[in-house]
Amino acid sequence: MSEVGERLGRRIPLYIEVDGGIGRCGRQPGEDTLQFAQQIRNLPGIEITGLLSYAGQIYSEEGREEIRSTARQEAATLKNTADLLRKAGIDVPVVSGGSSLSSKFAQELEGVTEIRAGNYIFHDVGQLSMGMITVDDCALRVITTVVSVPAPGRAIIDAGSKTLTTDTMPFSKGFGYIVEHPDIEIFKLNEEHGFLSYDPASVSLHIGQHLTIIPNHACVLPNLCDEIVGFRGGVPVEKIRIDARGKNS
Amino acid sequence: MSEVGERLGRRIPLYIEVDGGIGRCGRQPGEDTLQFAQQIRNLPGIEITGLLSYAGQIYSEEGREEIRSTARQEAATLKNTADLLRKAGIDVPVVSGGSSLSSKFAQELEGVTEIRAGNYIFHDVGQLSMGMITVDDCALRVITTVVSVPAPGRAIIDAGSKTLTTDTMPFSKGFGYIVEHPDIEIFKLNEEHGFLSYDPASVSLHIGQHLTIIPNHACVLPNLCDEIVGFRGGVPVEKIRIDARGKNS
Numbered sequence: 001m002s003e004v005g006e007r008l009g010r011r012i013p014l015y016i017e018v019d020g021g022i023g024r025c026g027r028q029p030g031e032d033t034l035q036f037a038q039q040i041r042n043l044p045g046i047e048i049t050g051l052l053s054y055a056g057q058i059y060s061e062e063g064r065e066e067i068r069s070t071a072r073q074e075a076a077t078l079k080n081t082a083d084l085l086r087k088a089g090i091d092v093p094v095v096s097g098g099s100s101l102s103s104k105f106a107q108e109l110e111g112v113t114e115i116r117a118g119n120y121i122f123h124d125v126g127q128l129s130m131g132m133i134t135v136d137d138c139a140l141r142v143i144t145t146v147v148s149v150p151a152p153g154r155a156i157i158d159a160g161s162k163t164l165t166t167d168t169m170p171f172s173k174g175f176g177y178i179v180e181h182p183d184i185e186i187f188k189l190n191e192e193h194g195f196l197s198y199d200p201a202s203v204s205l206h207i208g209q210h211l212t213i214i215p216n217h218a219c220v221l222p223n224l225c226d227e228i229v230g231f232r233g234g235v236p237v238e239k240i241r242i243d244a245r246g247k248n249s
Numbered sequence: 250m251s252e253v254g255e256r257l258g259r260r261i262p263l264y265i266e267v268d269g270g271i272g273r274c275g276r277q278p279g280e281d282t283l284q285f286a287q288q289i290r291n292l293p294g295i296e297i298t299g300l301l302s303y304a305g306q307i308y309s310e311e312g313r314e315e316i317r318s319t320a321r322q323e324a325a326t327l328k329n330t331a332d333l334l335r336k337a338g339i340d341v342p343v344v345s346g347g348s349s350l351s352s353k354f355a356q357e358l359e360g361v362t363e364i365r366a367g368n369y370i371f372h373d374v375g376q377l378s379m380g381m382i383t384v385d386d387c388a389l390r391v392i393t394t395v396v397s398v399p400a401p402g403r404a405i406i407d408a409g410s411k412t413l414t415t416d417t418m419p420f421s422k423g424f425g426y427i428v429e430h431p432d433i434e435i436f437k438l439n440e441e442h443g444f445l446s447y448d449p450a451s452v453s454l455h456i457g458q459h460l461t462i463i464p465n466h467a468c469v470l471p472n473l474c475d476e477i478v479g480f481r482g483g484v485p486v487e488k489i490r491i492d493a494r495g496k497n498s
Contacts, residue, residue, distance in 0.1 A: 019399065022439075023403070023444075025399070025405055156274055161416065161469060163497045165410070165415065166416050167410065190271075191469060193273055195272075219440055220410060220411055220440060223411060245494070245495050246474050246491070247475075248473050
């Protein structure tokens with residue numbers, strides 16, 4: 001990458017990724033990151049602009065206090081490593097951490113200068129089932145139609161795994177939250193269809209009926225579609241084209 | 250729909266869907282389907298062209314003989330219902346059933362005139378793990394790159410749930426089959442990354458290395474991409490545009 005920078009005639013700014021505890025990418029916090037920074041700091045085509053981490057394990061925490069604690073721990077790890085680099089004479093202007101969950105405690109994350117909260121724009125069942133948000137905070141919704149009612153307490157909708165994805169969430173059942181009937185469970189998905197189960201004594205569904213679903217995992221839905229329809233006050237106001245559609249690989 | 254046909258000035262050909270045992274859509278086999286056919290047969294804007302079913306439960310069968318038996322059962326159910334309609338004077342030119350699994354026994358499915366075998370074009374781990382095909386029969390492959398080797402026996406690739414989907418298969422572990430190293434397990438996916446685990450004594454991976462993955466469920470992958478690259482004899486020969494991309498809803 002340094003060679004690319006040299007060819008371009010400018011230093012390419014880069015973050016060093018620090019493993020935030022998820023064991024995926026990046027250097028280990030502390031000495032390992034410092035050693036790596038020292039190896040690359042004098043390369044002519046790059047410039048270290050900061051440290052970056054992602055503590056994805058926060059999505060396995062069970063309660064608000066555990067989430068807060070994990071967020072603070074990620075911040076402390078980042079700050080300690082940044083301080084180590086600074087003591088060695090390496091400038092670290094940006095310390096980038098966080099997630100949509102830790103963004104709820106942004107003011108407590110000492111030393112962090114930037115939080116990357118990707119899911120924040122939509123929210124989903126993941127955050128809802130952890131008690132961190134309300135239904136009204138969930139901006140992405142899938143409008144589906146009941147296409148079959150094969151038996152009492154059983155209905156089929158026209159959204160399956162190709163729309164809702166098969167992502168599940170540790171603290172909720174099924175494949176999404178039905179706004180009109182939170183007690184209905186989407187218990188199974190085929191590619192084109194979702195299977196609903198409910199108590200026929202309290203819920204009645206009919207073919208053609210619309211149901212609004214908050215997806216389990218909002219991040220993986222928009223890229224499945226050409227566009228999202230923007231609503232304001234219950235009224236569709238614009239079509240938003242999805243530039244990232246089909247850009248997975 | 251009959252009114253639409255009348256407006257168009259022609260009879261719209263339609264299949265009556267018969268529940269193939271998956272409990273999703275369609276009428277029940279036998280009398281229920283006959284009654285429905287009798288209700289609609291004289292509508293002026295439609296024309297019954299056949300019966301159609303899908304016996305998706307075949308994908309839960311454990312062995313070749315169980316699969317064969319379920320395929321034959323679906324065919325018998327369809328044939329009996331078609332015969333019932335014919336006795337009542339309703340013409341049933343097309344009897345459409347099947348799946349990629351039952352297509353393996355096509356010549357045994359008496360009375361069936363058409364098999365819809367969607368997965369047949371690609372095949373995947375679903376059929377591989379059931380012993381119905383070989384690795385060479387799997388035409389859809391995802392080429393990935395190792396981007397991190399954080400610990401011995403652990404590597405990260407640049408394909409996650411947005412590429413491979415989180416679909417799992419009842420008779421295999423993990424999220425795909427790695428052609429070069431079938432013993433490596435893709436044990437976890439985040440959106441952008443796959444987590445591999447392997448025995449470091451027998452397998453060695455390095456950053457930048459390519460791995461070829463047969464997906465668990467081929468049906469849900471092509472629509473995630475703009476195009477597929479067609480290979481012949483190991484050489485890329487054409488780019489195939491995916492017309493269905495973004496057409497989920």
